[in-house]
Structure formats: C-alpha cells, structure tokens
Amino acid sequence: MVAMSQVLPLVAAAYSERLTRRNNSELTQIWDLLDQVTDPEIPVLSIWDLGVLTQVEKQQEKLLISITPTYSGCPAMDTIAADISSVLTAAGYQNFSIKRVLAPAWKTDLMSPEGKAKLHQYGIAPPLLNENCCSGQCFSIECPHCGSLNTKTISEFGSTACKALHQCLDCNEPFDYFKNI
Helix, strand or coil, X not given: CECHHHCCCCCCHHHHHHHXXXXXCCCHHHXXXXXXXXXCCCCCCEHHHHCCEEXXXXXXXXXXXXXXXXXXXXXXXXXXXXXXXHHHHHCCXXXXXXXXXXXXXXCHHHCCHHXXXXXXXXXXXXXXXXXXXXXXXXXXXXXXXXXXXXXXXXXXXXXXXXXXXXXXXXXXXXXXXXXXX
C-alpha cells in the first residue's frame, strides 16, 4: 500500500478547467474577493477550494455567480449564498445574482489541491483520485493524525453526507474521510 503523502499530486481535469476559467476571466477581482467565502461545515475551505464556486460572469451589467452544491440537498448552500451576498455587498457590488447549478453535478475532482491539503491539516482525510486503485497500486485511507495506512471504515456516513467515518488502528483516533465522488 502507498501513503497519500508518497504519491505525486495530480490535478484533475475538472479542476484544471475551472482554474483556467478563473485565470482567463476578466473578473479575476471577483473570483479573488469570493475566496473569503468559506464552507460553513468545513471553515478551513473556501468555496473555491471546495469546488463549489464554478463560474463568475457578467451578463449585461449584472454579475452572475454560479455555485454547485456538493450534493443536491446540501443544507450549507443557503448559508454560502448569503455569505457571497454579504461579501459582494460589503465590497460595493449591488447588481448580482447567485445561481445554483445542479448539472453537471459537483464532484471531488473540482476541489483544489490546496483544499485537499487543508482538509488533511484540519484532520479530515481528503478524497483520493480513485479510492480503489490507481496505476495498479491500491490505496488505503491515510490517517490525517498520524499518517498510518492501518485504518478501517467505521461507517459509510460521517458527520455530513459527503464524508465517511474511519478509524486509525495505530493511533486509535476516529476521523472523517471526504468521499471520492
């Protein structure tokens, strides 16, 4: 088995496309401003890092901010939309709307590599690119507390629907694993 820390990080195509869209945007100052908005359930992640912020556009004279929930019933979306409104209003923007986009569906490939590292530092095992096998080498979920690969699944459902509960068999600490979706 190979520890996540021993694997070179790969950037998923979905994240790369989103990053290109952000970097080529004429509204980079809005993207940057929205980096202040964090996920209310995992406050170390910005909505950019989580992959929820998918597009910033200008349609005529109105800003259109597109967000995609991690799953269709995600209760955090109302708070995220309110936080986006607060940040934009505080910065002097009045003419904007926030659009929830359900298709294409959110997936963990939209998360930034920095966001995955922040999850690990926060004590949540980040999603693997492919949780079963990658390039013929199988992976275990690495304990974010001690780095052990000697872990087991306690429950497929953790503190939120997008996480599973695991336990390290070496340090005995429970931890959430952000499911690969």
